[in-house]
Amino acid sequence: SHDHARTWSASMYRIHGLAATEAVPDAYAYCDRCVVAEDRATVRRAFDVALHHPGSDADLEYTVSRPDGTRRLVRALLQS
Numbered sequence: 745s746h747d748h749a750r751t752w753s754a755s756m757y758r759i760h761g762l763a764a765t766e767a768v769p770d771a772y773a774y775c776d777r778c779v780v781a782e783d784r785a786t787v788r789r790a791f792d793v794a795l796h797h798p799g800s801d802a803d804l805e806y807t808v809s810r811p812d813g814t815r816r817l818v819r820a821l822l823q824s
Contacts, residue, residue, distance in 0.1 A: 759818060761810030771795070780807045780815065794822040 757764045760778055769777055771791045779787050783806035790802040802822040807815050 778808045794824040
């Protein structure tokens with residue numbers, strides 16, 4: 745199990761089109777479930793760096809696919 749944020753804000757649920765009662769997926773399950781295939785490797789690399797290099801930051805943009813099939817562009821700042 746990887747250490748990372750275990751709670752999402754209401755905005756995160758809204759952006760991802762998920763119900764606030766759903767469990768927050770771990771970082772890699774999140775990639776598989778929510779991030780579009782063409783951005784998945786980039787996001788996984790950023791998670792790897794954040795998880796294994798304390799003090800590192802990553803600022804990235806990627807697209808998520810919501811359960812209804814719509815897409816949203818997300819900008820994330822990963823800090824470790």
